Amino acid sequence: xxxxxxxxxxxxxxxxxxxxxxxxGMGLGSRLSFMMFLQYAIWGAWLxxxxxxxLGYRGFTLTQTGLCLSAxxxxxIFGPFIAGQLADRMMSTERLLGISHLLGALLVFLMxxxxxFGSFLALSAIYGFVYAPTxxxxxxLAFHHMPDRDRDFGLVxxxxxxxxxxxxxxVGQYLLRAATPxxxxxxxxxxxxxxxxIFAFNLSALLGLLMGFFCFTLPHTxxxxxxxxxxxxxxxxxxxxxxxxxxxxxxxxxxxxIHQFYFVFTSDFVTDIQNAAGSQTANSFANGVNQxxxxxxxxxxxxxxxxxxVVLAMMPLLAKxxxxxxxxxxxxxxxxxxxxxxxxxxxxxxxxxxxxxxxLCFGCFIFVAFMxxxxxxxxxxxxxxxxxxxxxxxxxxIIVGSWFATGVVGAWAATDTGMDFAKLFSVPMWMAIAxxxxxxxxYPGARSASSEDKALA
Numbered sequence: 001x002x003x004x005x006x007x008x009x010x011x012x013x014x015x016x017x018x019x020x021x022x023x024x025g026m027g028l029g030s031r032l033s034f035m036m037f038l039q040y041a042i043w044g045a046w047l048x049x050x051x052x053x054x055l056g057y058r059g060f061t062l063t064q065t066g067l068c069l070s071a072x073x074x075x076x077i078f079g080p081f082i083a084g085q086l087a088d089r090m091m092s093t094e095r096l097l098g099i100s101h102l103l104g105a106l107l108v109f110l111m112x113x114x115x116x117f118g119s120f121l122a123l124s125a126i127y128g129f130v131y132a133p134t135x136x137x138x139x140x141l142a143f144h145h146m147p148d149r150d151r152d153f154g155l156v157x158x159x160x161x162x163x164x165x166x167x168x169x170x171v172g173q174y175l176l177r178a179a180t181p182x183x184x185x186x187x188x189x190x191x192x193x194x195x196x197x198i199f200a201f202n203l204s205a206l207l208g209l210l211m212g213f214f215c216f217t218l219p220h221t222x223x224x225x226x227x228x229x230x231x232x233x234x235x236x237x238x239x240x241x242x243x244x245x246x247x248x249x250x251x252x253x254x255x256x257x258i259h260q261f262y263f264v265f266t267s268d269f270v271t272d273i274q275n276a277a278g279s280q281t282a283n284s285f286a287n288g289v290n291q292x293x294x295x296x297x298x299x300x301x302x303x304x305x306x307x308x309x310v311v312l313a314m315m316p317l318l319a320k321x322x323x324x325x326x327x328x329x330x331x332x333x334x335x336x337x338x339x340x341x342x343x344x345x346x347x348x349x350x351x352x353x354x355x356x357x358x359x360l361c362f363g364c365f366i367f368v369a370f371m372x373x374x375x376x377x378x379x380x381x382x383x384x385x386x387x388x389x390x391x392x393x394x395x396x397x398i399i400v401g402s403w404f405a406t407g408v409v410g411a412w413a414a415t416d417t418g419m420d421f422a423k424l425f426s427v428p429m430w431m432a433i434a435x436x437x438x439x440x441x442x443y444p445g446a447r448s449a450s451s452e453d454k455a456l457a
Contacts, residue, residue, distance in 0.1 A: 024152050028219065032142050035218060036160035038211035039138050042101070043131070044164030045171055045204040046108065048301050049197045052268045054120070056194035062414070064117045066406030069264060071121050072128035073398035077391055092222050093141045097134055098215035104131045105208030112201025132394050136386035141221045143374050150371070154315030157367065161308045167207070168302040171200045176291075190271065240388060244324070245376050247442045248369055249392055251435050255365060256397020258335050258428040258435075261405045262358070266342075269421055270300050270355070273348055304358025311363030318364075324372050325443050331365025332439060334358075336432035343425035366393065 054065045107127040114120040139157075146152040179196025180189055240249060311318075318327060334357045341354035370389065377385040405428075413424040 024147055028145060029152075029156060031218060032145070032156045033159035034214065035138055035211075036142070036157055037163035037166075038207055038214065039134065039163070040160035041163030041167040042104070042108075042204050042207045042211060044302075044305070045167040045207065046112075046200040047263060048168060048267050049171065049200050050267075051264050052190075052194055052271065053197040053200075055268075056191065057197060058115060058117075058120070060117055060120075062406050062410055064121075066264075066402045066410070068117070068121055068124050069260075069402040069406070070399040071125040073132065073395045073402070074125045074128050077395040077399075078129060078133075090223055092220055093137055093144075094215050094218040094221055097137055097141070097218070098212050100130050100134050100137075100212075101208050101215060102212035104134075105205045105212060107131075108201055108208060109205035112198045112205075132390065133387055135394060136390040139370055139374070140386045141218065144221050145219050149374060150319040151316045153371065154312040154319070154367070158309045158312035161305045161312060165302040165305040165309075167203065168305070170203060171197070172300070172302075174199050186272075193271070237388065240377075240385065242376075244372065244444045247438075247444075248328075248372055249389065251438055251443075252369060252389070252392045253397050253400070254431050254435055255332070255335065256393045257401030257404055258339070258431050259361075259366075259393075260398055260401030261339070261409075261425065261428040264402065264405050265410075265419070265421070265424065266301060266355070268419075269342065269346075270351060273346065273351055300352075301355055301358075303352060303355045304362075307356040307359025308362050309359070311359040312367065315363065315367070319368075319371070323445065324368060325439070325445055327364045327368045328372075328443065329436060329439050331361055331363070331368070332432055332436045334360035334364065336429055336436065339425045339429035339432060343422045343429060346421055369393075 050069065051065060054060045054068055055062065060068065104127060107123055107130060111120060111123045111127060114123055142153060142156055143149060146156070175193050175196050179193050179199075181192050184192070240246065338354045338357040338361060341350050341357075345351070345354075370386065373385050373389045409424055409427045410419070413420045
């Protein structure tokens, strides 16, 4: 048979479940989907525009901007030890989510008002402490109630992507309609758009209030009552020391750093391309893109989330058809290709393609990685395990990545006339290529048994 001679990473494992799970009810699916919509709309409103807002409008230095970007990741460092412990041992997940988002709404509003480096840095650190753990907690709550992880999670999680898109386009349209002067130089237009980006924080605060109250209506997800081991994060950490999680966690650090290059610099990068192309009256395509997606970078970047929807919608089929290693590798290849396009083809059409590759980057690596974490840890520590992976993706990776992208590579690529984006984006391109090699050599070829099978062993 062909399967017998195919490479192991292309074959589906023998441990695959053979029973068919019952369908997820419409009511449950709708509630979980709206939860994801709000969770990522809150973040997507302000994160893509943060770099030009701080550097261009607040007048922070490149180093100060990098520190502010890193401060928000501090919360993901403490998330596994506090939020994961609370959710796995002491408090229901939906209550913890509700309290966190109500606090986060106030903090993100104050972030938009903060006009000094010290105040923004402090607020960013506190906000990260409150918000970052909620990313993993929404995942663990969804996993807890889904009949079939492979079939159901992609279709629910894609609504988070829709939320990011909607928030980004609203901000982009606001900047186009209310913050872009009818006349002026490209520099004057960019300065006006930078000032208008404060709207993104106000929008995020309103969404956070809605999310906070909605969380109290989510399905009850009580903490585990397991006897003996009280520190859930310690038990989760002991499971992560095994393959394939060990390799996944190690590769996730440079991947998160690569991801940070995208979120730090892309908004400013594409804003220049949009404004330059849109100023050419004969360029009807560029003007059409600006009219639909708005300006300021955040709206155009939602093309990546649109492609992400396609990937996540296909995930039930992809997860059943390909090994985890294959999907993770595809994601890494997309990371390398996107950075290569940004570095060596910096015009509107190729950049649109590069942004669209975000769907494969996120869907095939970050999304699948969370699935791998869930299926390779036992049931009573999954919230903590998700938060530990969140520590790597949204904590360590962002802290190191923000410093590396701004303080090291950004400083190296900066010129008297602006940023040399070819030099800048070539660095994460080679990092992604190195990750592909590490994945091929060290990650196990076949997907391991699910956590349900593991728990029975």
